[in-house]
Amino acid sequence: MAWTRNEMAERAAQELEDGFYVNLGIGLPTLVANYIPDNINVWLQSENGLLGIDEFPTQATVDADLINAGKQTVTARKGAAFFSSAESFAMIRGGKVNIAILGSMEVSEKGDLANWMIPGKKVKGMGGAMDLVAGVQKVVVLMEHCAKDGSPKIVAECSLPLTGRLVVNRIITDLGVMDITPQGVELIELAKDVSLEQIQAATGVELITSNLAVA
Numbered sequence: 372m373a374w375t376r377n378e379m380a381e382r383a384a385q386e387l388e389d390g391f392y393v394n395l396g397i398g399l400p401t402l403v404a405n406y407i408p409d410n411i412n413v414w415l416q417s418e419n420g421l422l423g424i425d426e427f428p429t430q431a432t433v434d435a436d437l438i439n440a441g442k443q444t445v446t447a448r449k450g451a452a453f454f455s456s457a458e459s460f461a462m463i464r465g466g467k468v469n470i471a472i473l474g475s476m477e478v479s480e481k482g483d484l485a486n487w488m489i490p491g492k493k494v495k496g497m498g499g500a501m502d503l504v505a506g507v508q509k510v511v512v513l514m515e516h517c518a519k520d521g522s523p524k525i526v527a528e529c530s531l532p533l534t535g536r537l538v539v540n541r542i543i544t545d546l547g548v549m550d551i552t553p554q555g556v557e558l559i560e561l562a563k564d565v566s567l568e569q570i571q572a573a574t575g576v577e578l579i580t581s582n583l584a585v586a
Contacts, residue, residue, distance in 0.1 A: 372562075372563060372564040372565070373516075373545035373546050373562050373563075373564075373565055374544075374545045374546075374562040374563065375545075376399060376402060376545075377402060377405075377406075378562075378563075379399065379402075379513060379543060379544070379545055380399065380400075380402035380403045380405065380406055380513070381406040382543055382548065383400070383403045383406075383472050383511060383513045383543050384403050384406035384407055384408065385408075386470060386472070386509075386511050386541070386543075387403075387407060387408075387411060387413050387470065388411065388413075388469070389410075389411040389412055389413070390411075390412060390413070391411075391413045391414070391469040391470060392413075392414050392416055392422070392462075392467060392468045392469050393413050393414065393415050393416065393468070393469065393470055393471075393472070394415075394416050394417070394418070394463070394468050394470075394471040394472075394499075394503055394507065395415060395471075395472050396471065396472060396473035396474050396486075396500070396503075396513075397440070397441035397443075397474065397498070398441075398474045399474050399513055399514065400472040400473060400474055400513050401439075401441070401443065403472055403513070404424070404426065404427075405426070416459070416462065416463075416468060417439040417440045417445075417459070418440040418456060418459050418460065418463070418498065418499035418502075418503075419438070419439065419440045419456055419459065420453055420454045420455050420456050420458065420459045421437075421439065421445070421447065421451065421452075421453055421459075422451060422452045422454075422459075422462075423447055423448045423449075423450055423451025423452060424439060424445050424446075424447065424448070424451070425445070425446040425447055425448035425451075426446060427443070427444070427445060427446070428444050428445065428446050432446060434446075440498060440499060441498075460499065460502055463499065463502050463503055463506045463507065464502055464505070464506040465506065466506055466507070466508060468503070468506065468507040468508070469507070469508050469509065470507060470508065470509045470510075470511060471503045471504070471507040471509075471510050471511070472511045472512075472513050473486060473500060473503065473504070473510065473511070473512055473513070474486055474512070474513060474514050475512045475514045475524065475539075476489060476514075476518070476524065476531055477524050477525075477526055477529040477530065477531050478512055478514075478524065478525050478526070478529070478539050478542055478551075479525075479526055479527065479528055479529045480525070480526070480527055480551070480555050480556050480576045481536075481537055481551070482536075482537045482538055482539040482540070482551040483528075483529050483533055483535070483536050483537065483538070483539070484500075484504055484510070484512065484529075484533065484534045484535050484538050484539050485529040485530075485531035485532060485533050485534060486500055486512075486534050487500055487501075487532065487534050488531070488532055489531060500534045500535075501534055501535060504534055504535035504538040504539075505535060505538070509540050509541075510538050510539050510540050510541075511539075511540060511541045511542075511543060512539050512541070512542045512543070513543050513544075514542070514543075514544055515544060515545055516544035516545055516546040516547075516570070516573050516574070517573050522575075523573055523574050523575035524544075524575075525542065525544075525549070525556060525574050525575055525576060526575035526576065527575060527576050539551050542556070544562075545562060546561070546562050546565050546569065546570040546573060547559075547560055547561045547562050547565060547570050548560035549578070552579065554579060555576060555577065555578075555579050556574070556576055556578055556579065557578070557579040557580075557581075557582065558570065558578045558579065558580050558583050559582065559583065560583075561583070567580060567583070
């Protein structure tokens with residue numbers, strides 16, 4: 372049994388530290404905001420010029436003019452700042468964002484990321500992803516381990532157009548947590564009730580397991 376989407380987001384939230392400036396990609400990564408530990412203070416940033424995103428609005432609190440970069444309505448926390456997208460990207464390109472948690476369609480064993488288009492299909496597009504992977508201090512990919520057709524999304528070489536080369540630090544999927552190392556993809560944590568054989572069979576490269584703590 373693998374992690375659910377909410378459990379994946381909860382695990383990704385453990386990557387955050389007190390005082391971090393954080394960018395959450397569209398889709399699954401937005402769920403991470405629901406699991407930020409109460410004992411840490413983090414600031415969620417959006418490429419369209421908002422620092423201090425709060426929880427998603429209710430019917431009573433929704434403001435159609437207050438949206439994130441994925442066009443979802445959001446709320447702003449106390450102390451939030453609004454600014455132009457130019458200043459927002461200056462913050463990203465200047466290395467001021469501590470971590471970005473992004474979705475992906477493919478990740479290579481070297482840390483190449485492909486998350487912005489599938490030729491012939493309609494997807495959201497690049498957005499700020501190219502700037503994020505080049506500018507933030509740490510890139511964590513949060514995605515399902517396999518595509519809808521069952522093919523692995525962690526591969527030797529990406530077949531889709533790249534967002535960035537050698538940019539991914541950590542991958543969190545429904546099957547486990549892996550780090551990109553100079554030697555390859557190192558498995559550091561298995562999801563609940565997932566076996567080593569199961570995650571290896573679903574991965575397009577050989578996993579390094581020498582430091583895996585098996586319960």
